[in-house]
Amino acid sequence: MSNEEKLPKLKLFGLPALLPFILKYRVMFIRMIALGALVSVFDSVYPLFNRYAIDHFVGEKTLDTLPIFIGLMVLGILLQGFFNYINVRDCARMELFINRDLRNNAFNHLQTVSLSYFNQNNVGYIHARVMSDSGKIGEMVAWNIMDIVWFGSYIFFSVIVMFTVNVRLALIVVAILPVAILLIALFQRKLTHLNRQVREENSKITAAINEGISGVRSIKTLAIEERMSGEFFEKTAGMRRLSIRTAHYGALFAAVVTLLSSFALCVVLWRGGSLTAAAVVEVGTLSVFMSYALNMLDPIQNIVGSIAHMISIQVNIERYLKLMETTGEVTDRPDVIEKYGDAFNEKRENWEKLIGDIEFKDVSFHYPDGEEMVLEHFNLKVPAGTNVAIVGETGAGKSTLINLVCRFYEPTDGVVLIDGRDSRDRSLSWLHANIGYVLQTPHLFSGTIRDNLKYGNPDATDEQIMEALHAVSAGGLLEKLDKGLDTETGEGGDFLSTGEKQLLSIARALLADPRILILDEATSSIDTQTERCIQDAIKTVIKDRTSFVIAHRLSTIVNADVILLVSAGRIVERGTHAQLMKARGEYFRLYTRQYEDLLADSSAGI
Numbered sequence: 001m002s003n004e005e006k007l008p009k010l011k012l013f014g015l016p017a018l019l020p021f022i023l024k025y026r027v028m029f030i031r032m033i034a035l036g037a038l039v040s041v042f043d044s045v046y047p048l049f050n051r052y053a054i055d056h057f058v059g060e061k062t063l064d065t066l067p068i069f070i071g072l073m074v075l076g077i078l079l080q081g082f083f084n085y086i087n088v089r090d091c092a093r094m095e096l097f098i099n100r101d102l103r104n105n106a107f108n109h110l111q112t113v114s115l116s117y118f119n120q121n122n123v124g125y126i127h128a129r130v131m132s133d134s135g136k137i138g139e140m141v142a143w144n145i146m147d148i149v150w151f152g153s154y155i156f157f158s159v160i161v162m163f164t165v166n167v168r169l170a171l172i173v174v175a176i177l178p179v180a181i182l183l184i185a186l187f188q189r190k191l192t193h194l195n196r197q198v199r200e201e202n203s204k205i206t207a208a209i210n211e212g213i214s215g216v217r218s219i220k221t222l223a224i225e226e227r228m229s230g231e232f233f234e235k236t237a238g239m240r241r242l243s244i245r246t247a248h249y250g251a252l253f254a255a256v257v258t259l260l261s262s263f264a265l266c267v268v269l270w271r272g273g274s275l276t277a278a279a280v281v282e283v284g285t286l287s288v289f290m291s292y293a294l295n296m297l298d299p300i301q302n303i304v305g306s307i308a309h310m311i312s313i314q315v316n317i318e319r320y321l322k323l324m325e326t327t328g329e330v331t332d333r334p335d336v337i338e339k340y341g342d343a344f345n346e347k348r349e350n351w352e353k354l355i356g357d358i359e360f361k362d363v364s365f366h367y368p369d370g371e372e373m374v375l376e377h378f379n380l381k382v383p384a385g386t387n388v389a390i391v392g393e394t395g396a397g398k399s400t401l402i403n404l405v406c407r408f409y410e411p412t413d414g415v416v417l418i419d420g421r422d423s424r425d426r427s428l429s430w431l432h433a434n435i436g437y438v439l440q441t442p443h444l445f446s447g448t449i450r451d452n453l454k455y456g457n458p459d460a461t462d463e464q465i466m467e468a469l470h471a472v473s474a475g476g477l478l479e480k481l482d483k484g485l486d487t488e489t490g491e492g493g494d495f496l497s498t499g500e501k502q503l504l505s506i507a508r509a510l511l512a513d514p515r516i517l518i519l520d521e522a523t524s525s526i527d528t529q530t531e532r533c534i535q536d537a538i539k540t541v542i543k544d545r546t547s548f549v550i551a552h553r554l555s556t557i558v559n560a561d562v563i564l565l566v567s568a569g570r571i572v573e574r575g576t577h578a579q580l581m582k583a584r585g586e587y588f589r590l591y592t593r594q595y596e597d598l599l600a601d602s603s604a605g606i
Helices: 012-023 026-059 066-110 115-120 123-165 167-214 216-222 225-277 283-295 297-325 334-340 399-405 428-432 449-454 462-471 475-479 498-512 528-541 577-583 586-603
Strands: 358-365 375-382 387-392 413-418 435-438 516-520 546-550 562-567 570-575
Touching: 012 026, 012 066, 012 123, 012 297, 026 066, 026 123, 026 283, 066 123, 066 297, 123 167, 123 283, 123 297, 167 216, 167 225, 167 283, 167 297, 216 225, 225 283, 225 297, 283 297, 358 399, 375 570, 399 516, 399 546, 435 498, 449 462, 449 498, 462 475, 462 498, 462 528, 475 498, 498 528, 562 577, 562 586, 570 577, 570 586, 577 586
Parallel strands: 387 546, 387 562, 435 516, 516 546
Antiparallel strands: 358 375, 358 413, 562 570
16 A cells, blocks of 8 residues: 555544553553542642632631641642652653554564565655654653543533532633633644644755755755755745744634633623622632633643644554554465464474575566566576576566565465475575575674674674684774774664675675575675675685575676576576577677676776
8 A cells, every 4th residue: 555545534533543552551541540630639629728718817817727727738739749740750651651662563563564565665654653653642642641631620620619619600610611612622723734734844844954965965066056955945934934824823822812711700700799799709719710710721722732632643543553554465374373483483493404495486476566577487496505696787677586585575376496395385584594685785783793793693602703704705804993893883884885894794694504695786886806805705605505696797607507687577598607608699798798898997997
């Protein structure tokens, strides 16, 4: 499903879907709700203390119960402060725990989806689902629900107190509430819409900044600084206009709320003053309703704002759930999982040893997002220990066979046999644990060189690591580094050159001791001297292993056991280097052209 498809609507702000996460902390959640309601009771009854003080200490001019009054006030304040501390702590913990669980679940789920999901969804989209959406969901569960409970309880208990004290004055205050709710809801809806537009404009500005920084070389070489600045100024100008409009409505909203509160206070003073003058109600009672008239609208404003926020976060819940509902196109059958386990529960005791015989048997295939067949009735036997080279022009489809061998995709028809058995009869974890993959653009994880190499074999000793480095001609690399194996590689290995990263990637693959090795154009982006080192390293790691080498430089695969030439997504020639050169077909033309280009470069002194 594309990112733009309409998502299903949820009810109750998506809370039913979040119940498993909430129920995990149900004790904390229930305590959070209960204490929120309890704290609101203290706030709703405080005006009664003022009533007693005015009527008793001022009206009767006596201080006989002052110590008890002060004691009760101090006790109430201390209890409220204590309960409020526990409540706020629980809300903060609830938010953090929900965020952690949502992100852990999403990250773990991403490990199980097929490679095609990452081809169809960009990194920014996935990152937003895991980080931003989950963060907003946790915030909603903890704070928005708490706000609704607290302010709702305050209004409920305050209304009870008002009707208990004086029905006529209570009706005056309560009569204003529907009008206040309607006006606040209308303003909140408009402000929510404007704030959403502001966020969208802010996202555009952020994207423009990222593009301006990441593409700074292109901007300078194309001399388009003025154009880029103009486009950026237009975006910030639009953001300014929207922000001013939002601030205008926000100020008007605040003024309306103040006006309503003042109106309520005036009505209470007018009616209550008349009743007080007629000795129907006491001055303390009038102060109670003045307090409620002033303080009743803020809770309504907060409740409406929290509900609006929860409605807006429903989109985040839907997107997160859509991610979690994504199923991998390549998955193990239940009986396979039962025997071999899955990525998070491997049953290695049942794993058979992989020999390395691979056979494509009448395989037809097209990618999930396409209809044109890439392979049709394709057959190929690769005995264990065979070195297969795959060559062809850029974009010819050289990676298709590799994707099928690694089970990143499943054949549309036919089967891929591993050691004589359908690859689907054994688990993905079993297969991937026996495959080493050296990418065209090598990737190193943040951490030290030792940490990165141990991804190949977590139990490897420093001696074994050094042996692997020397075996791939990378021993000299450590001599140039002050901290040796403890040298930090940086994010993605940015502290090292491409050639150094490639050598470390090959050493990591060697430590893993895979039975099947994939080398994806491992020498395409490096200098000639480093290429020689890597070629020597490749000879070491492919020995006694089934290997597939995707090659751009044909001179590097002349000794391969079989060469497959791919064109337009199809294998058009196969054979050894000698056989293909003798056939004088497309491979012959490619090899001859590259050889002539190499001679021309040498003559030019390049």
